[in-house]
Amino acid sequence: MWIRNPFQNTLLLIFFLLVCLYSQTLVAGICGEPVLQLGWFTTTQGKSQHVDIEGLIGDDFKVKKSRAQNFLVGAGYYFRGFDTECGSCCGIDASLLYGINAFYLLPTHVKGVVIQENLFTNLSYRYSRANCSIYAATKALIHFGSCQDLTIDLGIGPNIVRTSGFKEKSLDGGVTLPDHIFAGKTTIVFSATAGAGWRVRHLFGNLSLEIDYRFFYLGQGKLKKVNSQVKNTLRTGHSYGNTLFLSILL
Numbered sequence: 386m387w388i389r390n391p392f393q394n395t396l397l398l399i400f401f402l403l404v405c406l407y408s409q410t411l412v413a414g415i416c417g418e419p420v421l422q423l424g425w426f427t428t429t430q431g432k433s434q435h436v437d438i439e440g441l442i443g444d445d446f447k448v449k450k451s452r453a454q455n456f457l458v459g460a461g462y463y464f465r466g467f468d469t470e471c472g473s474c475c476g477i478d479a480s481l482l483y484g485i486n487a488f489y490l491l492p493t494h495v496k497g498v499v500i501q502e503n504l505f506t507n508l509s510y511r512y513s514r515a516n517c518s519i520y521a522a523t524k525a526l527i528h529f530g531s532c533q534d535l536t537i538d539l540g541i542g543p544n545i546v547r548t549s550g551f552k553e554k555s556l557d558g559g560v561t562l563p564d565h566i567f568a569g570k571t572t573i574v575f576s577a578t579a580g581a582g583w584r585v586r587h588l589f590g591n592l593s594l595e596i597d598y599r600f601f602y603l604g605q606g607k608l609k610k611v612n613s614q615v616k617n618t619l620r621t622g623h624s625y626g627n628t629l630f631l632s633i634l635l
Contacts, residue, residue: 418482420595422459424630427452428603430514431495432622436566439614444564445500446510446619453493457628461486463524478528486522486540490603490626491515492549499553499564507561512551512569514621516603518544518576526584534584536595544576546606548621566615567608574604582632593634601626 431448438444463484469477492515499508520540527535549569555561580599588594603624610618 417484418463418465419635420459420461420463420486421633421635422457422461422488422597422630424457424459424597424628425454426457426490426601426626426628427454428490428493428624428626430493430603430621430624431497432605432620433497434620436619437616439616441614442502443616445503446497447500448495448497448622449509450494450496451622453495455491455493457488457490457630459486459488459630459632461522463522466523480526480528482524482526484522484524485520487517487519488601489515489517490601495621498556501561505561507555507557508553508563509556510551510553512567512608513549514606514624515547515549516544516576516601516624516626517547518542518578518601518603520576520578522578532586534586536582536584536597538578538580538582538597538599540578542576543573544604545571545573546604546621546624547571548606548608551608551619564612566610566612567619568611570607570609572606574606576604577602580628584632584634591635595632595634597628597630597632599628599630601628 429452431451433447436444463482466481466483468480492513494511494513496511498506499510500506520542522540525537551567553563578599578601582595582597584595586593603626605623606621608619
């Protein structure tokens with residue numbers, strides 16, 4: 386049954402494509418490398434901005450909590466590109482892989498206060514943001530000995546940003562009522578990633594492990610206006626993430 390949620394539909398589609406890619410390469414006899422990833426990320430997000438309201442001065446949405454952290458999961462499939470044999474001339478042996486790598490960064494929260502008419506700080510607000518990034522990825526392996534590699538990763542692709550759970554809360558004991566002028570929205574933005582890691586090959590039979598650091602540029606999401614008097618929507622600002630995760634190569 387298809388879920389009526391575009392963000393969850395995207396996650397299911399990514400999983401389905403990776404399974405299909407893996408099965409097709411097995412049937413065709415193509416040498417490929419599936420990878421599963423689990424780790425932790427910190428992110429900088431949120432943007433203080435002025436929201437114009439028809440007939441009024443408008444409200445300032447000031448961010449108070451812009452840094453957050455949570456878990457991430459990833460999956461990918463890499464094909465072998467080419468190997469260099471430079472050991473005799475420069476002492477470097479390397480391989481290049483290419484493929485697809487997708488990550489789901491679990492929701493994080495943005496918190497702040499609302500300064501109404503640029504005068505009264507009577508409300509607080511919060512919303513959550515989740516990211517699903519899909520990258521056309523390349524990975525360079527610089528070989529050290531027979532079973533260890535330095536890895537360098539690059540990737541570009543779309544990031545599906547989902548904002549949700551926008552809520553306002555009175556700061557003056559309920560005298561000022563929440564406006565509820567925004568709701569969540571799903572948008573697709575440009576994203577890029579780069580990082581490095583250390584791989585130990587054939588640690589348990591054919592199973593290899595890799596410890597990775599990755600930097601993510603996650604783009605800018607936004608919320609949806611639900612009040613006709615609001616002239617411009619609330620945006621999340623450009624988001625950046627730093628991650629540490631463990632990759633399991635099957």
